[in-house]
Amino acid sequence: xxxxxxxxxxxxxxxxxxxxxxxxxxxxxxxxxxxxxxxxxxxxxxxxxxxxxxxxxxxxxxxxxxxxxxxxxxxxxxxxxxxxxxxxxxxxxxxxxxxxxxxxxxxxxxxxxxxxxxxxxxxxxxxxxxxxxxxxxxxxxxxxxxxxxxxxxxxxxxxxxxxxxxxxxxxxxxxxxxxxxxxxxxxxxxxxxxxxxxxxxxxxxxxxxxxxxxxxxxxxxxxxxxxxxxxxxxxxxxxxxxxxxxxxxxxxxxxxxxxxxxxxxxxxxxxxxxxxxxxxxxxxxxxxxxxxxxxxxxxxxxxxxxxxxxxxxxxxxxxxxxxxxxxxxxxxxxxxxxxxxxxxxxxxxxxxxxx
Numbered sequence: 601x602x603x604x605x606x607x608x609x610x611x612x613x614x615x616x617x618x619x620x621x622x623x624x625x626x627x628x629x630x631x632x633x634x635x636x637x638x639x640x641x642x643x644x645x646x647x648x649x650x651x652x653x654x655x656x657x658x659x660x661x662x663x664x665x666x667x668x669x670x671x672x673x674x675x676x677x678x679x680x681x682x683x684x685x686x687x688x689x690x691x692x693x694x695x696x697x698x699x700x701x702x703x704x705x706x707x708x709x710x711x712x713x714x715x716x717x718x719x720x721x722x723x724x725x726x727x728x729x730x731x732x733x734x735x736x737x738x739x740x741x742x743x744x745x746x747x748x749x750x751x752x753x754x755x756x757x758x759x760x761x762x763x764x765x766x767x768x769x770x771x772x773x774x775x776x777x778x779x780x781x782x783x784x785x786x787x788x789x790x791x792x793x794x795x796x797x798x799x800x801x802x803x804x805x806x807x808x809x810x811x812x813x814x815x816x817x818x819x820x821x822x823x824x825x826x827x828x829x830x831x832x833x834x835x836x837x838x839x840x841x842x843x844x845x846x847x848x849x850x851x852x853x854x855x856x857x858x859x860x861x862x863x864x865x866x867x868x869x870x871x872x873x874x875x876x877x878x879x880x881x882x883x884x885x886x887x888x889x890x891x892x893x894x895x896x897x898x899x900x901x902x903x904x905x906x907x908x909x910x911x912x913x914x915x916x917x918x919x920x921x922x923x924x925x926x927x928x929x930x931x932x933x934x935x936x937x938x939x940x941x942x943x944x945x946x947x948x949x950x951x952x953x954x955x
């Protein structure tokens with residue numbers, strides 16, 4: 601067995617996204633890959649695509665977990681030549697090791713194996729969940745175990761998708777069943793279920809089955825209401841309602857609940873921005889003489905939401921509109937482009953909006 605001396609050299613981890621990885625898969629995989637991050641649905645999807653591309657024959661795939669892994673076994677699986685009559689690379693999958701708690705001896709044993717040159721015999725997928733591997737320790741600093749593995753493996757970080765990406769994904773999922781979906785219906789799915797793609801996938805399947813069984817060719821808010829169960833007691837509706845009522849304590853409590861459930865910070869700031877822009881638009885249309893039902897139709901909102909907005913004091917008349925929109929935009933920009941703690945940024949946003 602030969603050792604690839606270049607693989608163990610210290611380097612700054614170059615992180616790939618799930619989209620980057622799918623492109624690499626189309627071009628042909630070699631070497632070792634580290635699957636990590638919060639989004640399990642896309643992680644499992646990419647693994648299934650790897651299996652199809654690399655090891656469609658089960659004889660060419662082996663899985664090692666906490667019970668079956670030893671450094672010697674991993675080395676043997678990575679460097680063994682294929683069985684007689686078998687061609688191509690073997691796919692080796694490694695699961696269930698808590699890298700954050702590895703001892704120095706365990707690291708030495710593992711990295712000795714990962715440093716081997718197995719590019720002509722196998723593809724390695726090291727599959728982790730957040731409880732086993734910390735990708736970031738805060739302020740965008742990579743975790744120690746993540747950094748150590750990234751010296752030998754190409755890290756693929758599966759992050760939760762943005763609301764806009766999830767909306768497009770929802771539309772594609774319905775389109776696969778020859779169904780269209782309205783923007784409001786997709787937004788309601790996200791509000792009710794959150795941005796976990798595994799749960800979203802289940803709910804999309806249920807809604808699609810319901811729509812098809814009723815002979816529909818499009819999914820609207822009505823179908824979502826009929827089928828989807830709200831998966832959180834403290835949801836986005838409660839959060840935006842607390843902001844509207846300037847209930848700072850409740851809004852901060854709900855913020856913590858959503859972050860604990862791994863809600864995307866930019867999704868939370870987007871809720872706030874959308875609410876205040878919708879409220880301002882509704883008040884302006886009311887001032888021009890439109891009824892609440894006409895406003896609801898124009899803005900594609902529920903009428904009860906419009907009526908709630910119309911009862912609120914005008915931000916423009918209070919001289920607060922520009923301030924509110926500015927702080928929302930600044931928070932959104934900081935969440936996307938800085939290393940500041942998202943919880944601190946969102947807490948400041950809530951304090952400003954409930955002033």
